[in-house]
Amino acid sequence: MAPGNRDGLIFTVTRNEHVLIRPSEPTPREYKRLSDIDDQEGLRFQLPLILFYPRGSIRDPALFFMEGLAKALVYYYPFAGRLRELPGRKLVVDCTGEGVIFIEADADVALEEFGDALHPPFPCFEELLFDVPGSSDILDTPLLLFQLTRLNCGGFILALRMNHAMCDGQGLAQFLYAVGEMAQGASVPSILPVWSRELLEARILPQVTYMHHEYDDLPDTQCNDP
Incomplete structure (x- = not known):
């Protein structure tokens, strides 16, 4: 339990306590290579995001989301x-x-009390997205962390943190859309994921094994006399 504040x-x-949400069915055990673009140092960080939802028809948004x-x-x-x-x-x-990590939480505040300017910087963000000890490294840790905080008005806040080397905003949005579809009873996401990141790996350059003399430069034989 922790106090938070925003502009007073x-x-x-x-x-x-945080829990690990695993796939509901067995999944392949394999290695998938990231692209050379994903490997770069500038993408090796955790990216946070916060989403606000007003009161809706969902009785328990945490159970729905999980x-x-x-x-x-x-x-x-x-x-x-x-x-x-x-x-x-x-x-x-x-x-x-x-x-992936999931945290269920409650806050004694209504969504309208945050005001209309729901944009960064958000001073109480660390209370709405708890940094589980040992979870913020890039290697050997969960790739996604979610905290769903129910508000006393019936709305909720979904805060998350993603490993940016794993995906970008577009990829995350596609995944969250699939989560919503599956929670509403879909048997298969409308957009299935495609990996194929190996196509963006550098390869060994081609080696010349035969000289094609037909492509040699020839001397200029055009007569320039008047």
């Missing part, structure tokens, strides 16, 4: 794995199926 707003967040998350991870199973580093600092996803 004081509220208390009560968090449950069920959709477990089902979506069956198709997006690399998210349930862990990043490893091979020689040469090559990143791969070890698809272990260990799962």
